[in-house]
Amino acid sequence: MTQEIDHNAIVRLGMAYAESKTLLSAVELGVFTALAREPLDWQTLRERIGIHPRAARDFFDALVALRLLRREDGRYSNTREADLYLDKTKKSYIGGMLEMSNARLYGIWGSLSEALRTGAPQNEIGAREDIFTWLSKTPEKYREFTQAMTGLSLPSARALAAKFPWDRYKTFADVGTAQGGLPVQVALAHPQVTGIGLDLPPVQPVFEDYVREHGLADRLRFQVFDLFKDPIPKVDVITMGHILHGWKLADKRGFIKKAYDALSEGGVLVVYDAMIDDERRENVAGFMMSLTILLETPEGFDYTSADCAGWLREQGFRDVRAEKLIGSDSFVVGVK
Numbered sequence: 001m002t003q004e005i006d007h008n009a010i011v012r013l014g015m016a017y018a019e020s021k022t023l024l025s026a027v028e029l030g031v032f033t034a035l036a037r038e039p040l041d042w043q044t045l046r047e048r049i050g051i052h053p054r055a056a057r058d059f060f061d062a063l064v065a066l067r068l069l070r071r072e073d074g075r076y077s078n079t080r081e082a083d084l085y086l087d088k089t090k091k092s093y094i095g096g097m098l099e100m101s102n103a104r105l106y107g108i109w110g111s112l113s114e115a116l117r118t119g120a121p122q123n124e125i126g127a128r129e130d131i132f133t134w135l136s137k138t139p140e141k142y143r144e145f146t147q148a149m150t151g152l153s154l155p156s157a158r159a160l161a162a163k164f165p166w167d168r169y170k171t172f173a174d175v176g177t178a179q180g181g182l183p184v185q186v187a188l189a190h191p192q193v194t195g196i197g198l199d200l201p202p203v204q205p206v207f208e209d210y211v212r213e214h215g216l217a218d219r220l221r222f223q224v225f226d227l228f229k230d231p232i233p234k235v236d237v238i239t240m241g242h243i244l245h246g247w248k249l250a251d252k253r254g255f256i257k258k259a260y261d262a263l264s265e266g267g268v269l270v271v272y273d274a275m276i277d278d279e280r281r282e283n284v285a286g287f288m289m290s291l292t293i294l295l296e297t298p299e300g301f302d303y304t305s306a307d308c309a310g311w312l313r314e315q316g317f318r319d320v321r322a323e324k325l326i327g328s329d330s331f332v333v334g335v336k
């Protein structure tokens with residue numbers, strides 16, 4: 001009987017790291033950026049990105065089989081998606097997250113069993129200090145981290161700029177803004193809005209460079225801010241993207257209370273994250289994010305939209321609603 005049941009899905013999942021690493025190496029080696037300039041035959045592409053001839057054709061054809069490249073008359077080119085999202089020279093590049101996956105997360109995930117046994121993070125920092133304190137010591141690493149966040153969050157930032165009724169509001173503050181991926185998308189789509197990016201001191205130059213590149217320095221500014229010490233400035237809308245999952249429940253509640261205290265009557269809190277579906281059965285990416293947070297932080301965890309809506313109601317928010325954003329992200333909105 002068991003022979004009639006297809007085993008392929010299990011084997012493919014068990015070997016999924018091989019496909020994943022093929023993509024991560026292609027980003028690292030600049031395959032998509034090289035091909036965005038012009039289609040190339042395998043020898044020229046191999047020389048451009050500096051790889052050995054032995055497996056070059058298999059590597060490029062694997063990318064064809066993975067639907068990331070096309071091959072016509074012996075010349076390789078990017079698929080539409082790869083060209084838009086994986087060419088480093090385009091503003092739509094989301095490879096920052098893949099670069100961080102390649103450089104850090106891929107190795108860290110090798111210690112998942114240990115993290116599950118002990119409950120302790122398995123990154124290069126361990127439980128000694130918070131990842132952001134560690135990143136603060138190396139500005140270049142912090143910059144790479146914030147770029148990875150933009151890669152992760154750009155589709156959600158665009159979706160939130162489109163789905164939330166920004167036309168009713170004038171001011172907003174983005175808590176833990178990183179490079180400013182969300183503020184930039186909101187400001188681009190809604191000319192009446194001005195915003196503040198709130199984050200730790202090392203993020204300021206990274207935010208200001210990114211905002212300047214988008215020509216928005218007159219409407220978006222940075223404010224040095226520590227979630228554990230400082231009040232959130234008075235604004236109409238407060239956003240928190242991929243923030244709550246990084247900390248323990250008491251901190252999550254504390255951050256929501258901080259937002260409530262900062263808002264005036266009618267003000268709005270918007271929380272978005274890779275929220276787990278309420279039935280806890282479907283959103284694989286939400287669970288993978290929560291396991292990443294296990295590996296990266298001492299006490300963080302991901303949560304469902306219903307959990308988040310409950311925390312907002314506990315703090316006094318009304319008209320709380322949850323909505324799908326894009327991909328694995330959802331958002332929860334509450335009004336003071």
Ligand SMILES: C[S@@+](CC[C@H](N)C(=O)[O-])C[C@H]1O[C@@H](n2cnc3c(N)ncnc32)[C@H](O)[C@@H]1O
Nearest residue numbers: 132149153176177178199200225226227241242
């Ligand atoms: C996971 S990233 C999310 C970035 C961005 N909101 C997004 O959705 O892509 C978390 C952000 O929180 C910031 N952060 C960490 N600890 C903080 C603290 N104590 N106070 C303020 N921001 C903090 C980090 O610098 C980082 O930019």
